[in-house]
Amino acid sequence: MPTKYTVKPGDHISSIAEEFKFRDFKTIWEDGLNAGLKALRKSAHVLNPGDEIQIPDKQKREENAATAKYHVFEAKLQPLNIRIRLQDEQGEPRKEKDCEIEAENEAQRLKSDGEGKVFRKLKRNAKKGRMRLDTLDIPLRIGGLDTEDTKTGQQARLMNLGYYRGTMDAVDEKELKSAIEEFQCDNKLTVDGICGPMTQAKLKEIHGS
Secondary structure, eight states: EEEEEOOOOTHHHHHHHHTTTTTOOOEEEEEGGGHHHHHHHTTTTTTOOOOOEEEEOOOOOOOOOOOTSOOOOOOOOOOOOEEEBBOTSSSOOOTTEEEEEEEETTEEEOOOOOTSSSEEEOOOOOEEEEETTEEEEEEEETTTOTTTTTTHHHHHHHTTTTTOSSOOSSHHHHHHHHHHHHHHHTTTOOOOOOOOHHEEEEEHHHOOO
């Protein structure tokens, strides 16, 4: 029988697949039992705490093989990837920039590409990390990005884009409103400090997710 799983803070689809021993998160995400959640969330990588995911039963697979011989069967795991885009205050990419990304106590030195992007593979159940760039030491919450229609999701995107300067421990209403107004002004939207559908769409577009 399928298992119902409720998403907890910090969960992401790869960590859930790892917990239930699925090689590829798509086996869970693309199962018909999750069609409603898939239509609602659009992306498997942006889930909210409280979302319910149906974990399907595992299917047996058979392979034909000759007797009296050794055979090697390799099960490939779908990796977890993190992509970060580095920009300056004018929104221009920071090209060929040295940085370090640490996840679950494993650090790796990297250099951004010609578009300011940094890429790294992580353990599938990674949830916490840090990025070190120049004198900055930035905490990373892997799987901590809520959808753009929530205040926590808006706050996180605005912080990543350099607009929100408050704490992430709670929603700072005053600082969030100020950040939304600044973002709206820069993107030629109606400046009202309210993150409505048009502002949400632009925020998701600029942020990239």
